[in-house]
Each structure stands twice: as C-alpha cells, then as structure tokens.
Amino acid sequence: MITHKRLTIGLFGFGVVGEGIYQVLQQTPSLNASIKKVCIKHPEKKRNADAGLFTTNYDEILNDPEINLIVELIDDADEAYKIVTTSLKNKKSVVSANKKMIAEHLAELVGLQQEHDVSFLYEAAVCGSIPIIRNLEEYYDNDLLQSISGIVNGSTNYILTKIGEGLSYKESLLQAQQLGFAESNPKLDVEGFDAVNKLTILLAHAYGVVSKPEDHVRIGITRLQQSDASYAKEKNFEIKLTAQTIKLSNGKVAGFVLPQFVTRDSQLYNVKNEYNGVIIESKLADKQFLYGKGAGRFPTSSAVISDISALTYDYRYEYKKISRHEQYVLTNAYFLRVYVSFNDWAEVNRWDFEQVFEFHSTDERQYITGLIQVDKLRNAKWFNDSSVSIILLPEAVVENEAVVGQTLKKASLQLAGVN
C-alpha cells in the first residue's frame, strides 16, 4: 500500500498560475499538500491571500527545513535556474513549468537529480495540460517509438487560427497576449523558440537524447506571407507550426521546429486556437493522438497539480533512455521536403536543392518546392532572410538512402526549366 507523503510547499511566483495553485490546494485537503510561504518580487501588489504568507527573501524558503517541495512558477528563466538548482542541491523536490530554463540546462538538471537523489517534475512545461512527458517516460519504449509530431505552442496556433478567420497578425498576437497564452517576450512564441525548448525536453524523454535548443532547425511563424496562405488554401492545407522528432535508421534521430502544410487527414489539421496536439507514432500501435489545451491558467495549473500529487507518492522521472546501453544520436544527415517562397530569384539559390518538384513565378512572389539536405538548408544564406518563407511539405522527412543523388538534382532542375 502506498502512503501519501505530506508536502510542505515553498512557492515562487504568485501570478495567474501560482495563485490558481494556492486556491486549488486550499480547497483540496485530500492532496495532502499545503503552501507554507510564497516568494514574490513586488510586495506592494495587492493579493488575495494573507500578507504573512509572502516574503521577498528566497532564502526564507530555500533554507527552511520544513519545506520539502519547491514549486517554481516565475517568468525569469535565470532566476528560475538559481532557485531550482539551489533547491535540488538542498535536497528539496521541485516542480517547475519553466521550459526555457529546463531546455537550456537539461543535462545539468538531470545530473543534479541523480547526484542529490531528489525529484524534479515539469509536466506543465510541455503542452500545458497534455500528459506527454509522463507518457513518454512510462509507456513508450525506445524501440517502439517512431516519431512525435505536434503543435506544442498555443500562442502561435491561436494566431494562425485567428489569421485564418480574417484577423490581422498584430490583432491576433494581441489577443494571445491578453488571454495569457503568450510569453512575456512574445518573440519566444512567434520565432519558434518556445516550441524548440519543448522539443528539446521531449527528445530527452522520448529517445534519451540530451540536446540544446540551438541544436535544432527552427523557424517560427513571422515569415509567413499572404501568398503562402493562398497556396495552402488552393491545396486544402492548413499551416501549423510543428515540432517534430523522428527516428531514422542506425540509431539516429532528427528534430526540428518549422511551419508545415498539414493535410486534412492529419489529426493536427483541426487543432485550433490555443489547443495543442501531439501525434505519437509507434511501431505496433501506429498513430496515437493526444489533444488538449496547451496554454493558459487552468491547463497549466492542471499539470502542476498533477506533479504535486505525484510527489506525494515520491514519483520521479527515471530518464531510463538516457542511460540506455545504445544511445540515440541527433543527426542532420537527412533531407526535408520544403516549400520556399521569396520575392526575387536572386534571394534563393536553387542549386541548394537536391531535387526540385515545382516552381512558380508571379510579379510579386515566387516559390519553389523541393528536397533539401538539412545542413544545406541551415547554412543557406536565405535560411535567415526574413523575406524568405520556409514551410515543410506534408511527410517532410526523407532519409539519405532514399535520395538518388546529384544527377537527379540536375535533371529535375533542367526539367523544371531552371537554369
């Protein structure tokens, strides 16, 4: 019989999620967890709780021997890093939702948990209310897991949905901010940084690959053009910002964040607004789909509460796949099927493409679709050109072996009439 441990919590941050957690814990004594102190930055702000609950002194919480769980819900990733690492070193369990901090320091944070024999849970950091991390930890074994492909950022999905309904980019972003979905620096959302942070965390739990956010190809939604939306409409596609990791052959794994044309038969097609959706493909089960709210006060609180509850029975991530005998390795040795639109042929070197499927020219905008090696794409001058829009075609990943080579590239370009 499992005995539920009593948790005495030190909370950092009393924003929308922090206050929500405080209220839920007060109303749910069966959770066996209560908040002893809350550390805040601005004591002058009026709050819906007894003034004696608050402090501005970190150490009052971090050095309190009675506090056995730190719940860290602040915005500042650098401060969060200090709080989390000190807590783990002080042998206090930690729950956090700070995906940026976790992704940037993953290797160290995994090491600290092992060294100090303490638990660090962060389900709320990836896909809000969707229990993706625990599923990857507990259910999907390495050999069976083929790929993860998902919409993991609620704000960009909200913006793309609203633009599709006729709102401007600016107005849609403003709404995402007002509704509390967007990061305080929304560049993290719209440039794909938030999604790539979540992908970095997913990779560790899916394949045991500990990487850095900058290891992955990343493009957000800021470069999308009206002509791209027209192309999508014509082909019955939706444009979604996707984070993907795919197992290739020989223990290699691909990971990237890019906008993608999604077909009507994909489960991601109907994921709208702040919802997230993740397709997990495994060898035997084939495709499975997790769907839920990825941002906002209550969905995030739901995951934090679930982590707190799991800690009452001492749950911890085991990172089994990281210590696996045969390690998976992140690779760029694969090809992507992409659509690239631009203003002038001078901007994009078509010889960067291994194969060209089609190209189209109008007075205003040109596009090319084709197959490109990932390093070529990443190193291309036009990769960082904000006037060039890069969108994945459906079923975008092609492994090396499937590509016939240089001769075909040349032939396909000539066939397309490109000099």
Ligand code: HSE
């Ligand atoms: N800004 C994030 C998003 C919040 O829009 O998904 C949840 O992680």
